[in-house]
Amino acid sequence: MAVEAVVYDIGNVLIEWNPERFFEGRFGEERRRRLFEDVPLLAMNDDVDRGHDFAKAVAGMAEAHPEWAEEVRCWHDNWIEMASPAIDRSVRLLRALRARGVPVFALSNFGRATFDIACAHYPFLTEFDQRYISGHIGAIKPEPRIYELLESTCGVAPSGLLFADDRADNIAMAQSRGWQVHLFDGPDGWADRLVAEGLLDPEEAE
Incomplete structure (x- = not known):
């Protein structure tokens, strides 16, 4: 037809859309790899895509993973650089x-x-x-x-x-x-x- x-x-x-590239450029390959292994950022992003509040989702993830808080907050503060x-x-x-x-x-x-x-x-x-x-x-x-x-x-x-x-x-x-x-x-x-x-x-x- x-x-x-x-x-x-x-x-x-x-x-x-390449968040991995952004995080490697900002923090290096090894730290990016560990971040994505330790913190469910992609699952968080799926929740945001389903309609969850963007700022609250990122803040909640940073609070749940304080050792990665700086990196997690980048998902909100530097989002356009990933896209x-x-x-x-x-x-x-x-x-x-x-x-x-x-x-x-x-x-x-x-x-x-x-x-x-x-x-x-x-x-x-x-x-x-x-x-x-x-x-x-x-x-x-x-x-x-x-x-x-x-x-x-x-x-x-x-x-x-x-x-x-x-x-x-x-x-x-x-x-x-x-x-x-x-x-x-x-x-x-x-x-x-x-x-x-x-x-x-x-x-x-x-």
Whole structure:
């Protein structure tokens, strides 16, 4: 079936998301490794993505792990440095699709506060036709509920959706629901896919 709308993940598709790189740059590889072994930062981040209060979650984790308090607080105070830079060609492709009149939706795991921070830093995140952000929904990918909400409100049948995400588990859930999918491993392959689907001309995909 022809693609009627494109669905974008955000982290590692439109902006880089690499907390490990930030912590290694700030504290060194060995300390970063020990931090991530000792403190459940990624689980905390999942809770924030489900809608838990960002500042309270980080403060609570710092209190629970006083020996790592300085590092844990960086997750809040330096968050935008972990979510950077923008992937410029992906942003150009997003804008090229919108210029063509192709509906473009966001489906992303993001906290409420962190998405506000990201939108202030990256104005292109406000340009989607519709946004499905986990912190506002209370469910994260690859849980079915967030996909179901998009399907029931976007106005496009699942078979008409083309979804780009960098995580295989998120892609697998979408594919099981009848979506067309693209496992994102860089903007060049994504550009080729959009051209192959007839959504953009090669010149527009540059």
